C-alpha cells in the first residue's frame with residue numbers, strides 16, 4: 001500500500017486514535033485535505049484480510065435479518081427508480097452474495113455485478129443467477145455496455161486509491177447523466193462518537209478510508225458527480241451499529257456481526273433485545289440530524305475532469 005492519504009496523497013497527518021484493535025494500526029486525519037484514514041505498518045494479503053468470521057458467507061435467507069435487508073434494499077431500489085423510471089442497466093460493484101442485485105433484477109432492472117471474493121461471487125451466480133465478473137478492476141470497460149446506474153455499497157472505504165479507481169470505473173462504465181449510488185459508514189455519526197476507537201464500522205485494517213459526509217461530497221465532486229440526495233438511516237447497519245456502540249459502553253469488546261453470524265449466544269441476543277428500544281430511536285434521531293451510522297448518497301454523473 002502506498003503511504004499517505006488515500007484521497008490526496010499527502011503524508012502529513014494528525015493522530016486521532018492509536019492502538020486500534022489491529023496491531024500497529026492508527027486512525028489519522030490528513031493535514032492537507034482533512035480525510036480520515038487508517039494508517040498501518042503492514043497490510044495483510046486480501047485472502048487473509050477477508051477470511052474471518054465477519055465476512056464469512058452464511059446462508060441466512062428467510063432469517064429476520066434477511067427480511068430487514070429485503071425491506072431496506074427495496075426502499076433503495078424504489079429511490080433509484082424514481083431517478084431513472086425507465087429502469088435500464090445497473091452495475092452493482094462489490095455485489096457480495098448478490099442480494100441487492102437479485103431484488104433489482106426482479107424489479108425490472110438489468111443487473112450485472114462485480115465481486116472478487118470467489119465464495120460470494122459463486123453464491124450470487126448460483127443462488128440468484130446473477131451475471132458476475134470476478135476480476136479485480138483496474139481500468140476499462142467491465143461489460144460491453146455503459147450503465148444507467150452504478151451502485152457501490154460499502155466499497156469505497158475498502159479501496160487503497162479510491163480516486164483513481166472510481167474515476168476509471170465511472171468514466172468507462174457509466175452513461176453521462178447516469179446515477180451513481182455510494183454508501184459508506186459515517187465517521188461523523190453519533191455511534192462512532194459513542195464507541196470511539198472501538199466503533200464497529202472502523203473495521204481496521206479492511207476499512208482504509210473513513211468518510212465524513214462532506215469529505216465524501218467533495219471527493220465525489222472531483223469525480224464529476226453531483227449529489228441529488230443524502231440518506232443517513234439504515235436499519236441493518238445503522239441500528240445494529242448503534243446497538244453495538246451501546247454494548248461497548250457497557251464493556252462489550254467483540255463484534256456484534258461476528259457474534260451473530262457465528263455464535264448466536266443467548267446472552268448477546270437478550271442484550272440486543274433489551275437495547276433495541278433505545279438503539280432504534282437513538283439511531284433514528286441521529287440520522288435526522290445527519291449523524292446516522294451510514295451515509296448513502298445519490299449522485300448524477302455530469303462531467304469528468
Ligand SMILES: [Zn+2]
Nearest residue numbers: 005008030033
Ligand atoms: Zn488528504
